[in-house]
Amino acid sequence: MDLKVLVSFLNDFASLSLAESWDNVGLLVEPSPPHVVNTLFLTNDLTEEVMEEALQKKADLVLSYHPPIFKPLKRITWQTWKERLVIRALENRVGIYSPHTAYDAAPHGVNTWLAKGLGACTTVPLHSSATSNYPTKGGHRIEFSSHSAENLETVLSRLRETPGVSLVATLPARVDGEEQTRVSLNCTQHALLQVVALLSQNTPLYEKTEIMSLQKPLLADTGMGRLCTLKESVAVSVLIERMKSHLRLPHVRLAIGAGKSLESEVKVVALCAGSGTSVLQGTEADLYLTGEMSHHDVLDAVAKGITVILCEHSNSERGFLLELQMLLATHLENKIQVIVSERDRDPLQVA
Ligand SMILES: [Zn+2]
Incomplete structure (x- = not known):
């Protein structure tokens, strides 16, 4: 091939x-x-x-x-x-x-594979990815109406030359009983200021200007880390054995959460293959599962009663x-x- x-x-x-x-x-x-x-x-x-x-x-x-x-x-x-x-x-x-990280985020990727070791559970990404094929360049949509066809042509040609601006549509529109043209364009944050300046120079001709912030829709099953809710809660000790068998490892490192023990029940697991601190931080869960975390990040989690399992960076991926x-x-x-x-x-x- x-x-x-x-x-x-x-x-x-x-x-x-x-x-x-x-x-x-x-x-x-x-x-x-x-x-x-x-x-x-x-x-x-x-x-x-x-x-x-x-x-x-x-x-x-x-x-x-x-x-x-x-x-x-x-x-x-x-x-x-x-x-x-x-x-x-x-x-x-x-x-x-x-x-x-494309495989970390993918719905059939590394984190989904890691979650399979926990047993039956539902999983959602801790940080969802935004869809990539959403038809927009730049983060803003501007719409305005014009009733001067001649001046509009000049403005449109200036807009076409402005970097970061992509025209979406120019459509006939009836505004207050008058035939006008409605223009839609997408632009970057930087170009937004230039477009607004250009329109205000020609103020009386441009009406009903609207500026909207565009957000890409989030994907439900794609993103960084996973929050896993077990169908049936199990003891920490059981989860350790499950992960050792899934990862084919003789040992994992364990930090028991404050006030918890090996017999404590685990229902919610936050996991992240590799080095998980930045992805896991602030997540409420009974247990964190990742490859590596620093001493101080482990102490922070444990103080909140969260048990931590570390299996070494690449062992959580390989x-x-x-x-x-x-x-x-x-x-x-x-x-x-x-x-x-x-x-x-x-x-x-x-x-
Ligand atoms: Zn890694």
Whole structure:
């Protein structure tokens, strides 16, 4: 399968517009075209050890959940491991694609997979994503009426030249018994001031100007983190065993909430794969489940009576790759081989 076709399939599988604005997602390293992908290699983290495995297994594209390139690279030398990854990839004609927070937000993504370990429950995102295909550029809608066709043409041509303005419609309208033209446009915050200034210069001609703030509708099942309400509440100790089995881990780290014990009942769990503090903060729940939190953030949660389970950053994400392997293989009708790294692992272990 051609790389371009595969990348557009991957972008459809989970839209990159769901990713956080600070993130660095999508195709990060591209060998010169045409590039045919027979083997897609999945990993949570692309370390040099994992890259070696990908080359041994003749991968044509590596899908690395975490972006191996995040900060801009000013040079590509043999000095640092990130630069060496890019060199190894290009010299061996291997592409690198990273979905990261787009998979966190997706309804069939990492957080939904993590929630499956809790047992039967209903889940909603802690922070819902806004829909991306809402037909608007900019955050404001301006509507006004004009009764001077000649002057309107001049104003419209000025508006068309203003950056951040997109005209939506010019329609005939009857205002107070008079034939007028009703104009609708969308614009950015910055352009809003310019549009208002332009209209006020021509005041008597423009009437019934309305300015509306546009908000994109939120998606019900897409977004960061998940708030999970268990169908039947269970003891903390039971939940620990469920998560260990779901994550295939011998240990998790546990902080019991103030006044609680291993026997305390858990009904509501707030979870976030990876590093959850910013997403979980302020959420009311019996238990927080995430990969990592700082000492002081754990103390804050515990003081509120919230029990915290930490399973190390990538251990809260990696298991999704096996589900992803099946999803991609099915959706791609087994046209390419999809394999999961065997060497990818969390760098921390209990010694
Ligand atoms: Zn992560």
